[in-house]
Every structure is written in C-alpha cells, then in structure tokens.
Amino acid sequence: MAAKSANTGNPPPRRARGLHALANPARFMRLARAIFPFAAVIAAGTLIAGVVLGLAVAPADYQQGDAYRIIFVHVPAASLAMIIYVVMALAGAAALIWKHPLADLIGRASAPVGAAFTFINLLTGSLWGQPMWGTWWVWDARLTSMLILFFVYLGYIALQSAFEDPTKGARAAAILALVGLVNLPIIHFSVNWWNTLHQPATIMKLDRPSIDPSMMAPLFLMLIGFLAYYVLMLTIRVRSDIIARRIRNLRLMQSAG
C-alpha cells in the first residue's frame, strides 16, 4: 500500500493503529493517565505484601539465617536492571526504525530508573556479601558484570544529555543501547569465564526452582511490585517530559511574539 501511494505524492489518510496511534502525545497522555492509578495500586500492594511476607512470614534460611532476606530486594532489582535495559534497547530500535517519538521518550525515561535498580542491586549485594563472604566487594563474575552494566547505563545517560537537540541525543543513545545489547551477553559470558564465585542461578532453572515456596512467594511479589513501580515511573517521567516540551514551545512562541 505504501509503495503504490508513494507515486501519487500523498498517502491516503488512514486511521493510526496500534503503536502508531501513540505517536500522538495527547492520546498517549490519556493512556498514561489511565495506567497510572493501576500501576500505583499494584506497586504499593505487592511491595507491602512482599515486604511483610519476606521479612515476617518467610522462615530464616538454615545456613544464612536472616541475612538472606536481602535477596527479596537484591534479586528483583537485578531482574529489573536487565529488563529495563532490554526495554531501552527495543525502544531504541523502534526509535531508529520507525522514528517513533514515544520510543525516544521511553528510552530517556527508562535509563535513570534502570541505573538506579542496578545501583540498588550492587549495594544490596555488597551489604549481603559482608556477613556472608566476609568482604564488601569481591570481583566475582556476576558482581562485575552488573558493575559494567551500571557503567553502560551511565554512558547512555551521559551521551543522551550531551546533545543539545533531545531527539538527536535520544537517537544517538539508541544506537549505543543496541550496540550494548549485542555486547552485554558477551561481556556477561566473558566475565563468567574470568571468575566465578557467586552461587549459580536458583530460580531460572529448567526443572524445578530449588527455593522453598514460602520464600518464592515474597520474591515473586517483590518482582511484580518493582515492575509496577517501573511502569509508574515511566508514565510519570514520559508525561513530565511531554509537558516540559510543551512549556518550552509555548515560551519560545511567547518570546517570538
């Protein structure tokens, strides 16, 4: 259809569908306003339930005592750090392929949240490492690859804010995010090869998770809570970004007379 209509000059008007409908900022603002209360309620509910179950109900570990409870923050933060990076890279691909303005905004809005989760993951890991391994920091494979992920996030944020034109900054950062998407698994495996001290994965095993259901439930709740919190932050940040741009345009129009 696009190929035919290209010859006639103007493509026939058609109703925007799916993601393209959201390129209209007003329409996206409506959707974001609709999502906002749901995300807020889910985030608050699951986080409170997860904290109560994790700190009060779940039994202490037979080896690690109560210190293991830090995983209820540590593990979901790690998942979010990686999920947000993938979202960012996919949004970057969408921004580069379809020039979708919303994709730019999602990348801009996600990066600081992802960096914060990565930092929380590193911090909680360090706090857990002190009683368990007897040291605040070890150059273990997972810690190191999370640290590198943190640096990649910082690079993304720095690159995106280095451009005066925000769209250009978002597109440049999108390219970086895609290069990172190819490179991060390689970094992960190379660091893994380099040194392994961290316990192997327990939840994402193919047969059955080697973790008790009473510990699994709060972990799962916290993960849902963190995800909802991310969606919440995303709607807030994208909306305020759109509003900030509108204000800037209004000011420019005003000063132009």
Added chain:
Amino acid sequence: MVRPFLALIGRDLRLAFRGGIGSLVSVVFFVIAVTLFPLGVGPALDLLERVAPGVLWVCALLAAMLSLDRMFHDDHDDGSLEQITLGALPLELVVLAKAIAHWLTTGLPLVLAAPVLAVLLNLSTEGFVVLIVSLLLGSPILSLIGSVGAALTVGLRRGGVLISLLVLPLCVPVLIFGVGAVEGAIYGFGERAHLLILAGGLIVALVLAPFAAAAALRLTLE
C-alpha cells in the same frame, strides 16, 4: 569501490605520518603508563612477572582510547568528512577504512612496542608470542568498537572524555580474553581457546561495528 577505499586509508596514513609527534602520542603514553606500574607496585620481579600480562593489556587498551576522538573529529571540523560522505564510497566502508587507518597508526605501533615493555615487566618467555598474537587480534577490535564511540560523539564539544565512558565498558571482553590467552600460555593451560574467541570477536566486530558507526555518523552529521 576498492580504489577509493584504499585511497581513504592512504590519506589517513599520510595525515598521521605528517602530523609529527602527534601520531606517536598513543605509543608514548603506552610506554609511560607501563613504566609507572613498577614505580607504583614496587620493583619486585616476581610481582611484576605476575601482573605483566594484565598491565600490558590494560595500558594498551587505554592507549588505544587516547586517539579515538581524532578518528572523525578533525575531518568533521574542516568539513572533509562531509565531502567524503558525498563520495562514491558507502558510509559503512568509510568507517571501516577509518578504523583500519586508526589501527595501523595506533594499534600496530602498540603491538610493536609491547614486547619491549614485556621485557621491562619480566614477562615469562612463554608469553611473548601469544602476547603479540593476542594484541594483533584484539587491538583491531578496540579500533572497531571505538569507531562507534567516535562516530556517536563526533559533533560534541567534549566528546573526548565521553568516548572513554562509552567504549571502555564494551571493551571488557577483549581485555579478558587477551589477558587470558597470555596467562594460558604462561601457566600452561593453553591459549588456543582464548585466541580463537578473540579471532571470532574480531570477525563479528568487522561485520557489525561499521554499520553501527555509519548509522551514528548519519545521525550526527544531519
């Protein structure tokens, strides 16, 4: 296609050679940085022998970063980059030619200087050949990944600092497998696997990096 490609490499090489001492900055930095390590950690030969592969690789990595911002920056400033992009050569091949020229003027001198510095650091004799081979395979990857960083920051005023922040984290695998190969040769658990992975990485970077860097250049030159 081949002639403009070679002409572009030749032009960059001539520019580098006629730039005087400026083109040698990376090697000089490499030599000085390696020299600082014995001053920092002490002159004990057994200690130096143990850290030698890592020190040599890290310093080579940093030295390769040093000249990255010049890959496109000067050409962008005097407008010749836009002239080149208007030419017959696709932008992907322009980037590849620039990366090759960067490697010939930065990476190759580092490879040549490395054995001399390895003697200063008391590297075991078993490691010498592997050190050179690993640098030969690894340093072009640095130039290729670096070309993406250089292309992303080409129009920016303070791009030089930013490039290191963008590129260094992505270079971690090169460092790990480069050092791994040398240590594998020294401690006798084999260097083959590490070198093969480096070679694979070089092929992947050769194929993918020019596309990413060309996309970045198209964006920043808009």
